[in-house]
Amino acid sequence: MIGRDYPEAAWLDQDGLLPNRLPSEGVPYVDVPPPESVEDSGGPARRPLRDQVLRRSALAAMPDPEPLIDGVLDRGTTALLYGKWGSGKSFIALDWAASVASGRRWQGLATTRQRVLYVAAEGAFGLKGRVLAWERGWKVDLEDGDLDVLPVPVNLTRWPAVHELAGLIREHQYGMVVIDTLARCMVGADENSAKDVGIAVDNLNTLRQATPDGRGVILAVHHAGKDGRTARGSSALEAGVDTVYQTVVDGATIDLTREKRKDGPVEDRHRLRLSAVDDTGSAIVVVHRGVDNSDRADRILSIMSTHFRTTGASRTELQKVAEEAGISYGSFTRGLNDLLESGELVDEGTRSRRFYRLRSQR
Numbered sequence: 001m002i003g004r005d006y007p008e009a010a011w012l013d014q015d016g017l018l019p020n021r022l023p024s025e026g027v028p029y030v031d032v033p034p035p036e037s038v039e040d041s042g043g044p045a046r047r048p049l050r051d052q053v054l055r056r057s058a059l060a061a062m063p064d065p066e067p068l069i070d071g072v073l074d075r076g077t078t079a080l081l082y083g084k085w086g087s088g089k090s091f092i093a094l095d096w097a098a099s100v101a102s103g104r105r106w107q108g109l110a111t112t113r114q115r116v117l118y119v120a121a122e123g124a125f126g127l128k129g130r131v132l133a134w135e136r137g138w139k140v141d142l143e144d145g146d147l148d149v150l151p152v153p154v155n156l157t158r159w160p161a162v163h164e165l166a167g168l169i170r171e172h173q174y175g176m177v178v179i180d181t182l183a184r185c186m187v188g189a190d191e192n193s194a195k196d197v198g199i200a201v202d203n204l205n206t207l208r209q210a211t212p213d214g215r216g217v218i219l220a221v222h223h224a225g226k227d228g229r230t231a232r233g234s235s236a237l238e239a240g241v242d243t244v245y246q247t248v249v250d251g252a253t254i255d256l257t258r259e260k261r262k263d264g265p266v267e268d269r270h271r272l273r274l275s276a277v278d279d280t281g282s283a284i285v286v287v288h289r290g291v292d293n294s295d296r297a298d299r300i301l302s303i304m305s306t307h308f309r310t311t312g313a314s315r316t317e318l319q320k321v322a323e324e325a326g327i328s329y330g331s332f333t334r335g336l337n338d339l340l341e342s343g344e345l346v347d348e349g350t351r352s353r354r355f356y357r358l359r360s361q362r
Contacts, residue, residue, distance in 0.1 A: 065263050068100060068176065068217050070109040073243060075175075076215040077262060078204045080182075080238060082222040082231040083247030088254040088285070091130065091274060092247065093178050093221050094118070095285040098134045100176050101147040107270060107287055107302070108309030114175025114216065116147045117168070121184035124151035129282035137277045137284035139324050148172065156182075156200040157189040166210035173212050179204075180221040183232075191233030201240035253288050275299055278326075296335035299327060301344060304358055312357040314349070 054062075066075045073079055073096065083089040099106040103113035120127050127149060135141055150168075155161045156179070169177060179185055182200070189196040208218045220241070225232040228248070238244050244260035245268075258268035273288035275295050286302040303321050304313065313321075315336075322332045336356075339345040349355030 063213075063215065066215070067110070067112065068114070069096060069106050069111050071268060072096075072106070072109060072258075073217050073219070074261075074263065075112065075217060076208070077217055077242035078201070078208055078240075079217060079219045079243035079245070080222060080231060080241045081219060081245045081247070082224055084224045084228050084249070087224075087247040087249045088272070088274060089221055089247045090180055091283070091285050092254070092256060092272070093180055093219060094127070094130055094134065096219070097176060097178050098131065098140075098142060098147055102140050102142060104138060104140055105306050107272075108305040108307075112175075114212075115145060115173055116176045116178070117150060117172070117174040118147060118178045119150045119152075119154060119165075119180060119185070121153035121179070121181055124149045129280050133277040133280040133282035133284055136280060137275070137325070139326075145172075148174075153184045153187065154179075155187060155189075156185045156203045157196055159203075162203045162206055166207055169207060169210040169216075175211055175216040176219065177207060177211070177216065178219045178221065182220040182222040182237075194234045194236040197234040197236040198240065201237060204241070254285075273298055275302075296327065296331045297338040297342075297344075299325065300332065300335040301339060301358075304345065304356070308356075309358065312348070312355055315354040315356070318356060 063076075067073070068075045081089050081093055096106060097116045097118055098104070100111050100114050101116040103111055105111060118127070131142065131147070150165075154165045168174075183191065186196070186200055189200065191197065204218045204220060208214060208216055210216075211218075222237070223232045224230065224246070231238050231244075238260065241260075242262035243258070245256060245258050248255045248257070252273050254272040254274070256270040256272055258266055260266065261268075271288050272285050274283040275286045275298060276283045286298045287305050288298050288301075300318070300322060303325060304318065307313070307321050308318065318336070319329070319332055323329075327335070336345070340347060345356045345358065347354055348357055
């Protein structure tokens, strides 16, 4: 992780911006550019339009769409994840980030491993337990440089702060950046103003361009409006990003639904829930398809979806991975029986060799 958890007042200047450099204990930041390299509007100098025209051959040479998380997040895009307070959006954002940082499959879907920066605008203290729970829950260790945390807000409506963050992204070659939350990174701006929101969205794209080859993903975490059905503030936010996901709580279940995708099918829905991890004070995100599934069943279902989504698994194979995830033999047996009774898993084997597949695989 970058730097240490200093009090926010020690990091910010009177305008709420990051200083030119962090304390010496942290990684040095790129200095804000001199005024002559920035337009009067406070933004970056723009290339003339004639230099940006693409001829047919240049258009054909552009890279094809590639997934960061297969079927979920596309490389070279900006994304929005929003939901009401307590709907699990930050847990999901961290789950995506840690999966990408480690190369671990997310809910059985392949990821493209990238270095990740998590801008924890409300501070890093809450992330400590969540990251520990993720590592223990999935038996994956994140190394220094995989998932870095910036524990201060960066004002996305102020060009010097955006320029500094873009420099940090270039310096460390981050392929995914999470902004959590967008509201804390727009202090002083009006979320209901299409102009202010438009500036923030434009700067999200500036940050994306700073990722390797401009092919990274910038994910902003945001709150839902009072109606709970749309993102809070101006509609320019959802209109300006490439991908939009919403989280809605239904009892113990988190319903994650995609509402917008720039390229490819829009439809994507995941029924998830939080599963507590002992001695961490936090939880991990697991799949939840069965209404009456127990916690142990949901964890086994997540393992099945992650490791054996397309191949299926014998009882021995499934039990081995469950043991590695810290699930006892008794809990594994009861959870497996719960899934078979609910029909979420189907036994296609014989009496001597059980073989299971997800119901959705059949």
